[in-house]
Amino acid sequence: MTTKQKPELLAPAGNLEKLKFAIHYGADAVYIGGRQFGLRSKAGNFTFDEMAEGVEFANQYGAKVYVATNIIAHNENLDGAHEYFKKLYEVGISAVIAADPALIDACREAAPDLEVHISTQASVTNWKTAEFWKNEGLPRVVLAREVSVEEIKEIKENVDIEIEAFIHGAMCISYSGRCVLSNHMTSRDANRGGCAQSCRWKYDLFEDGTDGTVDISDENDEKYTMSSQDLSMVEHLPDLIEAGVDSLKIEGRMKSIHYVATVVNVYRKIIDAYFEDPEGFELNSEWVDEIWKAAQRNLSTAFYYGEPTHKDQLYGRPERLPKYDFAGLVLDYDPETQFATIQQRNNFGVGDEVEFFGPNFKRFKQTIVELYDETGEPIERAKHAMMITKVKIDHPVHYLDMMRKQK
Missing domain, CATH: 3.20.20.70 (Aldolase class I)
Structure with a gap:
């Protein structure tokens, strides 16, 4: 042990x-x-x-x-x-x-x-x-x-x-981190806080030819990075x-x-x-x-x-893609009504399957069936950035829990 x-x-x-x-x-x-x-x-x-x-x-x-x-x-x-x-x-x-x-x-x-x-x-x-x-x-x-x-x-x-x-x-x-690509390409010093992340730019592939530099990249290829x-x-x-x-x-x-x-x-x-x-x-x-x-x-x-x-x-296409968008932040929860007050961070609405998660690895999934705006009016979607909504929740949630939505 x-x-x-x-x-x-x-x-x-x-x-x-x-x-x-x-x-x-x-x-x-x-x-x-x-x-x-x-x-x-x-x-x-x-x-x-x-x-x-x-x-x-x-x-x-x-x-x-x-x-x-x-x-x-x-x-x-x-x-x-x-x-x-x-x-x-x-x-x-x-x-x-x-x-x-x-x-x-x-x-x-x-x-x-x-x-x-x-x-x-x-x-x-x-x-x-x-x-x-x-x-x-x-x-x-x-x-x-x-x-x-x-x-x-x-x-x-x-x-x-x-x-x-x-x-x-x-x-x-x-x-x-001892890199001078950014310095050379953008005059931004990577070792003094100005890195332009030139290594992550997308590049074509070239070779030297008798008549000059020749692009040998296929137009359908993924661009190359360093x-x-x-x-x-x-x-x-x-x-x-x-x-x-x-x-x-x-x-x-x-x-x-x-x-x-x-x-x-x-x-x-x-x-x-x-x-x-x-x-x-x-x-x-x-x-x-x-x-x-x-x-x-x-x-x-x-x-x-x-x-x-x-x-x-x-290089090439990612083997796995991110699965979820951050959709909302829990601001409050009423255990009597089972409604959570949620600040919108990405578009979500009625019929969407979402996942709530919080500290200590607690998580659950549910489908949104009831959604209201800040005044209590029913809405189909939370479309506006940072808008305050009320959502019916299947299980208790807490302040600063998060809500995700699968892409």
Whole structure:
């Protein structure tokens, strides 16, 4: 039987709403971006006031909030760093995630009691590098995504340091994000928050001919990308737990609240089920099926079990397509009338089969038979974005439960 401590489930939060849903659906901690020094400039990054509200919400659940400050800084990026880190500490942030030694030093000088975790951008792939950061006083390293399960075991055997590793989400085709495609094609610096994701663009295939460059793509072919499949360890999570990973990290600060809630819900269930009975643990196929209800690309285990092959590349038509749209958010439920107040997020109506789900992996399906607008008038469809509706529900639901509709 395992004697491992239950690892932290760390979720992305691109804005305040996503932060609350990630924690409500089971995350032990979230990582966010502020208005400076982060690699997701297009995410709904947090103001200091929003950070303070997020920290206050997280405290109610016993959760933590980390801030990504993981750019590779140029001279002009260093202005204001000391003031920024000092303010992060004052609003109650638990740790920052950094890769650049200049920013690490700035944080230590301005806020010596604020934890610093070394970012995946630093490409930690071996135990000697982990030991270096341990000796520098950093309590945690976020491993490079090119590390295998066996290498994680070796790192933990040699260094007493917290290990954070990705378990789900997008993978960068370049080595730990060290890419200049975006810089070259769009003059947007991928390592300073401006990645244009050029690797995911659709390309034609050419060869050099005697009379110039010749397009050899068939017009009916799928366009080519330089992109990898997404990572998913949903079927292999015990391997990472037994290897000694302390924080299991989900990628996706740009993803929707439906994606965040669904993925967090699944991994929360797997972690808890494993620690309830490690010896008798069996993977439930429903957990795997649930992952596919969140919009995403094809999935692989990336580098965890050896070098990826062409089968882990993203090209051609997807093998499986997302099955569900996020249709509505539960705001209230009246047990006497069995009506739920639902905020519309996608078109739904009478006759549609929908699925409700909430934290702790509770779910049920039903067909909508009664639907009313906010004034109590019967309607056939909820067509307008964010409109408030009343829906007759077969089973009790709760605030912030979600309603899906199969595509």
